[in-house]
Every structure is written in structure tokens, then in C-alpha cells.
Amino acid sequence: MSDTQNTPETATNHHGRLERKVAVITGSASGIGAETAKVFREQGATVVGFDLTADQPEVDLAIQGDVTSSADVAAAYAQVRETYGTVDVLFNNAGISPPDDDSILETEEDAWQRVQDVNLKSVYLCCKHGIPHLLETGGGSIINTASFVALMGAATSQIAYTASKGGVLSMSRELGVQFARQGVRVNALCPGPVDTPLLRELYANDAEAANRRLVHVPMGRFAQARELANAVLFLASDESSFITASTFMVDGGLTAAYVTPI
Numbered sequence: 001m002s003d004t005q006n007t008p009e010t011a012t013n014h015h016g017r018l019e020r021k022v023a024v025i026t027g028s029a030s031g032i033g034a035e036t037a038k039v040f041r042e043q044g045a046t047v048v049g050f051d052l053t054a055d056q057p058e059v060d061l062a063i064q065g066d067v068t069s070s071a072d073v074a075a076a077y078a079q080v081r082e083t084y085g086t087v088d089v090l091f092n093n094a095g096i097s098p099p100d101d102d103s104i105l106e107t108e109e110d111a112w113q114r115v116q117d118v119n120l121k122s123v124y125l126c127c128k129h130g131i132p133h134l135l136e137t138g139g140g141s142i143i144n145t146a147s148f149v150a151l152m153g154a155a156t157s158q159i160a161y162t163a164s165k166g167g168v169l170s171m172s173r174e175l176g177v178q179f180a181r182q183g184v185r186v187n188a189l190c191p192g193p194v195d196t197p198l199l200r201e202l203y204a205n206d207a208e209a210a211n212r213r214l215v216h217v218p219m220g221r222f223a224q225a226r227e228l229a230n231a232v233l234f235l236a237s238d239e240s241s242f243i244t245a246s247t248f249m250v251d252g253g254l255t256a257a258y259v260t261p262i
């Protein structure tokens with residue numbers, strides 16, 4: 001391992017849990033990505049954001065690009081390598097949940113394709129173009145954002161979203177296995193419902209739907225973005241050095257519950 005990697009013992013001795021690490025976060029302008037950028041920087045990382053907008057207040061270097069574009073993604077990593085010499089952490093987090101993705105009976109092919117491209121093809125591209133840099137610069141940690149819907153079925157469906165997140169989960173697992181002996185860890189973050197613009201948009205006109213979902217969360221509330229960011233921090237840092245190919249639930253107990261307390 002290069003000197004950008006700490007052993008598990010030394011990692012916790014550092015004031016910054018991500019000191020000397022360079023992290024690239026997609027979807028860094030909003031929600032979970034923006035909060036994670038903030039937490040990563042507090043812990044000493046250099047953070048490169050990649051989003052459709054250049055307005056990314058929490059990052060050291062903001063790259064404007066589209067995660068569905070192979071050229072944009074490859075150029076972003078090349079720029080990071082050129083600027084900082086290393087790439088240590090990838091948080092592949094950009095995703096969409098558009099209103100025209102609904103029941104399979106209503107969801108048309110354009111919505112299906114758009115969701116697969118932004119949520120799933122993006123993770124393929126970020127890993128395909130990112131992993132070579134990690135391999136060349138001493139290994140690292142990749143966190144791909146899936147969702148609890150990769151594990152559970154909902155009667156009120158967003159079929160393209162669910163299918164895309166299932167893909168992210170199984171792809172992450174296989175990449176974790178493939179690269180385990182080469183110092184590259186890959187984990188799938190599976191959030192339960194998080195209070196972000198994405199979720200607010202979904203429930204803006206439907207308080208009843210929000211309440212229906214809360215009934216299934218043992219903790220009886222949505223997560224704060226910070227609670228996801230803290231989990232991503234753990235997976236990104238050397239404290240999680242024996243964790244790879246995992247289905248990392250951060251869901252307030254949602255996927256474990258049959259009946260919840262009231």
C-alpha cells in the first residue's frame with residue numbers, strides 16, 4: 001500500500017480520519033453527496049465533486065459533468081490524478097427518482113432508460129474509469145449508493161429506480177470480490193428514506209404517502225443526510241479495512257422489521 005493508506009491501528013490516531021486521502025463524490029451538489037463532502041473535508045480529505053452543476057459549495061474542486069457520459073467521467077478522474085497525484089475514495093452517489101418512473105404499467109421506455117443511465121450505468125462508468133487509478137495509486141475504497149429498495153419490494157412501485165438499485169447492489173458485491181486482494185474495497189450503501197431534496201420532491205404533494213412509509217421504519221423518522229455521511233465516512237476510512245462487498249444498511253431498522261413499534 002502507498003503512504004496514502006493508513007493501517008487500521010494508525011488510522012484512528014489521526015485527527016483527520018481521511019487525512020491525505022483524495023475523494024471523488026458524484027452528486028456532490030445536493031443531499032447525501034453534499035453532506036458527505038462536508039464530513040470528508042472535516043476529516044482531512046481533499047474532496048473533488050462531480051455534478052451537473054458547478055455550484056458545489058462543500059468541495060475543494062468542483063467538476064461539472066454528466067455521470068452518464070463515459071468521456072466526462074474518464075476526463076474527471078484524469079483531472080483529479082493530474083491535480084492531486086492520487087485517487088483514494090470514490091463515492092458514486094448521483095441518482096434520480098423522477099415522477100414518470102412509477103408502476104411498470106405506466107412507466108415508459110424513456111423514463112426507464114433515463115433512470116438506468118443515471119443510477120446504474122453511472123456506477124459502471126465510475127468504477128470502470130476509476131478503479132484503474134485506485135489500482136495504480138495504492139488501492140482505496142469505493143462506496144456505491146444503492147437503496148433499501150434493492151432488498152425489499154414495494155406495492156407502490158418505482159420500477160426503474162428499484163431495478164437500477166438492484167443492479168448497483170449486485171455489481172458492487174461482485175467488484176468487491178474481484179478486487180479484494182488488490183487493495184480496492186467496494187461496498188454498497190443502502191439508505192432507508194433520507195430527508196433530502198430527492199425525497200421531498202417525491203412526497204411534496206402526498207403527505208399520506210410519506211406517513212405510509214414512516215410506518216415501516218422502526219425508528220419512526222427519516223434519516224438525516226448527516227447520518228448517511230457518517231456511514232460513508234466509516235466505509236471510506238481505513239477503520240472499515242476488513243469490510244468489502246457488503247450490503248451496508250443505514251435504514252433505521254427498516255429492512256429488519258416485520259412489525260414496528262408505534
Ligand SMILES: NC(=O)c1ccc[n+]([C@@H]2O[C@H](COP(=O)([O-])OP(=O)(O)OC[C@H]3O[C@@H](n4cnc5c(N)ncnc54)[C@H](O)[C@@H]3O)[C@@H](O)[C@H]2O)c1
Nearest residue numbers: 027029030031032051052066067094095147193194196198
Ligand atoms: N433520499 C433518499 O431517501 C434516498 C434513499 C435511498 C437512496 N438514495 C440515493 O442516494 C443518492 C443521493 O440522493 P439524494 O437524496 O442526496 O439526492 P439529491 O437529488 O439531493 O442529489 C442528487 C445529486 O445528483 C446530481 N445528479 C443527478 N443526475 C446527474 C448526472 N446525470 N450527472 C451528475 N450528477 C447528477 C444532482 O444534480 C444532485 O446534485 C441517490 O443515488 C439516491 O438514489 C436516496
